[in-house]
Amino acid sequence: MSSPSISARPAPDVLLGFSCALFTYLSWGLLPLYMKQVAHVPFAEVIAHRILWALPSAALLLLVMGGMPSMRLALRSPRIIGMATVTALLISCNWTVYTWAVINNRTLDTALGYYINPLVSVLMGVVLLRERIARPLVIAVVLASIAVGILTVQAGGLPWVSLVLPASFATYGYLRKTLPVEALPGFTLEALILSLPAVAYVAWLTASGSSHFGIDATDTFWLIMGGPITALPLVTFAIAARNLRLSTVGVMQFIAPTIAFLIAVFVFGEPFSLTxxxxxxxxxxxxIIYSWSGFVNARKHQTRR
Known part of the structure; x- marks a missing residue:
């Protein structure tokens, strides 16, 4: 038996997609500023509260936007729940590495990772979808590989933060596109799945007297704010991906690491060596080569229509 049909995909709304993409990448670019507000809290506790408070944020949006019927259909499908479990684990891995990196003054590594992300997506298309890769993209991947090699030699080991972040998010994006459920119900389902271990962990922290939540008003406020800060950009990202061309999303995604890069160097004062x-x-x-290639291909596509 086939899985239930969640909803028919509407015609693309370019203005909505552009607005959602801009909000998403500005939010992700400024996220290190939030992370520094909770840098004294153990990163595992920060992640647990991001998950816990993301769930009611997403559920409220779901209720307001009339997405409950789609959510109920998704909960009745073991296949969809299984797929959502995989995507939930991937995005939680991404959150964990990102949070740890920013708290430990490695924001530049996160910026590098998200600069590499589109090139990882290209490689995934070649390996998983057997897509043909154009020569400009080959050059771009080679240049990125050289950069990783330089950083590996400098650090005496692979820049794992800069590799895990794009690998986990590119895989998440690829699988999220195959999940037969709209953006908001899909994220709500992921948050619901992740909330089970998060509740257990927060309860253990509270019982052991190690929790920062409810002890200090400022800490409590920022931990709660982790919910909407986490939920809204992921929902708007999925909406943007469904309404914009891949080339447009690909170029706009450089907004976030550029903002993070500037914050790391000029606000956090992280060292930026010659190497x-x-x-x-x-x-x-x-x-630049990647973006130009996408722009040229998009223009050719428009000319042929």
């Missing part, structure tokens, strides 16, 4: 500057130079060169 790291050279590595970023290779990445930026690759991204």
């Amino acid at each position: 790291r500057g050279i590595a970023f130079g290779f990445i930026w060169a690759g991204l």
Whole structure:
């Protein structure tokens, strides 16, 4: 028996997609500023509260936007629940690494990771979908590989933060597109799945007297704010992906790591050595080639229509 049909996909709304993409990438770019507000809280507790408070935020949006019927259909499908469990684990891995990195003064590593992200998506298309890769994209991937090699030599090991972040998010994006449920019900389902271990962990912290929640008003406020800060951009990201061309989303996603890069260097004062500057130079060169290639292909597509 086939899984239930959640909803027919509406015609693309470009203005809605652009607005959602802009909000998403501005929110993700500014996220390190939020993380610094809770940097004294153990990162596992921060993640648990992001999950717990994201669930009511998403559920409220779901109720207001009339998505409860789709949510009920999704909960009746073991296949959808299984797929959502996989995507939930992937996004929680991404959150964990990102939170740890920012709290531990490695925001530049997160910026590099999200600069690499579109190139990882290209490689996934080649490996998983057997897509043909154009020569400009080959050059971009080679330049990114050189950058990773430079950073590996400098650090004496692979820049794991900069690799895990794009790998986990690109895989999440790929699988999320195959999940037969709209953006908001899909994220709400993911948050519901993740809330089970999060509740258990927070309850254990409370029982052991280690919790920061409810002890200090400022800490409590920022931990609660982690919910909407987490939920809204993920929902708007999924909406943008469904309403914009891949080339448009690909170019706009550079907004977030650029803001994070500027915050890391000029606000947090993270060291930006000559070696790291050279590595970023290779990445930026690759991204220029990547963006130009996408722009040219989009223009050709429009001309043929």
